[in-house]
Amino acid sequence: MSTPVIKVENLVKRYKELIAVDHFNLEIREGEILGLLGPNGSGKTTTINCILSLLSYDKGTIEVFGKEMQPDSYDSKRKIGVVMQNVAVFDALNVYDNIDYFCGLYIKDKQLRRQYVEEAIEFVGLSDYKKFYPKKLSGGLLRRLNIACGIAHKPKLIFLDEPTVAVDPQSRNRILEGILELNRQGATIVYTSHYMEEVEQICTRIAIMDKGKNLATGTTDELKQMIKKKEIISIEILDISDEDILALKELKNVYDVTYENHKLTILCSNGKHNLIHILDYLQTKNLSFGRVYSELPTLNDVFLEMTGKELRD
Numbered sequence: 001m002s003t004p005v006i007k008v009e010n011l012v013k014r015y016k017e018l019i020a021v022d023h024f025n026l027e028i029r030e031g032e033i034l035g036l037l038g039p040n041g042s043g044k045t046t047t048i049n050c051i052l053s054l055l056s057y058d059k060g061t062i063e064v065f066g067k068e069m070q071p072d073s074y075d076s077k078r079k080i081g082v083v084m085q086n087v088a089v090f091d092a093l094n095v096y097d098n099i100d101y102f103c104g105l106y107i108k109d110k111q112l113r114r115q116y117v118e119e120a121i122e123f124v125g126l127s128d129y130k131k132f133y134p135k136k137l138s139g140g141l142l143r144r145l146n147i148a149c150g151i152a153h154k155p156k157l158i159f160l161d162e163p164t165v166a167v168d169p170q171s172r173n174r175i176l177e178g179i180l181e182l183n184r185q186g187a188t189i190v191y192t193s194h195y196m197e198e199v200e201q202i203c204t205r206i207a208i209m210d211k212g213k214n215l216a217t218g219t220t221d222e223l224k225q226m227i228k229k230k231e232i233i234s235i236e237i238l239d240i241s242d243e244d245i246l247a248l249k250e251l252k253n254v255y256d257v258t259y260e261n262h263k264l265t266i267l268c269s270n271g272k273h274n275l276i277h278i279l280d281y282l283q284t285k286n287l288s289f290g291r292v293y294s295e296l297p298t299l300n301d302v303f304l305e306m307t308g309k310e311l312r313d
């Protein structure tokens with residue numbers, strides 16, 4: 001197999017007593033969109049900053065493009081694009097000049113740079129705003145400028161740290177589409193977020209992070225296979241006895257039944273034929289019911305089962 005683009009082994013980063021990254025392991029292969037998913041404070045940004053050699057760390061090894069990453073790894077850094085969580089542009093420069101400045105850190109040839117800057121402007125949809133100063137841009141447009149600054153030099157590896165926080169839906173979709181397009185053009189992407197829908201939508205693989213640890217890595221389907229919960233059945237029912245609830249719990253694959261606000265929630269450990277068995281039971285007992293829903297687990301269920309808490313706090 002080819003060398004991973006990023007290889008992190010046993011990374012530990014402490015801020016005094018706080019262990020922000022705790023024996024973290026991760027491999028990212030060329031062409032992936034790797035989603036680093038975790039709640040606020042789980043250590044995503046710290047991990048990224050360690051990988052980029054912007055932060056020193058206490059233990060572990062980090063390789064990028066097959067070489068140990070160090071603060072002066074300029075050859076590797078040239079091939080990396082970073083879009084930080086906090087918008088980092090110059091207020092005194094307009095849209096064009098901001099992108100030109102960041103692109104100019106890597107691309108010295110003026111003609112090529114002009115082409116790259118124009119392409120980046122086009123790519124993020126800021127053609128009508130070239131002369132605008134950052135203070136005149138809406139939150140969503142500012143984020144797009146931030147992205148253009150990070151990707152104008154056509155990096156092979158791109159880190160995007162929560163690029164859609166506080167962004168309107170139109171800009172958000174544009175950003176997500178843009179990330180997919182960058183990936184189609186050949187870039188490997190590391191995308192950190194605490195929005196599971198976004199991660200599920202665009203990432204080829206996901207690493208679930210909590211309290212500095214990588215709890216599990218896999219495709220969405222692989223992660224869902226790792227947990228016990230495979231199907232969640234909800235049934236609206238006016239009344240049901242404790243005896244019937246106990247009997248439902250005895251059905252094959254059922255491992256938990258709760259009844260609250262006239263809603264029966266049944267958790268099943270296998271995703272096949274559960275609904276038929278449950279409805280059969282209710283019908284033989286002459287229990288009338290209303291709407292019935294069957295859902296597959298979400299990434300939030302994966303997170304909940306692995307950590308005991310919701311992803312959205």
Ligand SMILES: Nc1ncnc2c1ncn2[C@@H]1O[C@H](COP(=O)(O)OP(=O)(O)OP(=O)(O)O)[C@@H](O)[C@H]1O
Pocket residue numbers: 015018020038039040041042043044045046047085194
């Ligand atoms: N410079 C710092 N000094 C001390 N503690 C820090 C520092 N930076 C981060 N931390 C702490 O380290 C932990 C991990 O923070 P980090 O910002 O890496 O998490 P995150 O998952 O990126 O969160 P968010 O989604 O809010 O950005 C948190 O408890 C945070 O308070």
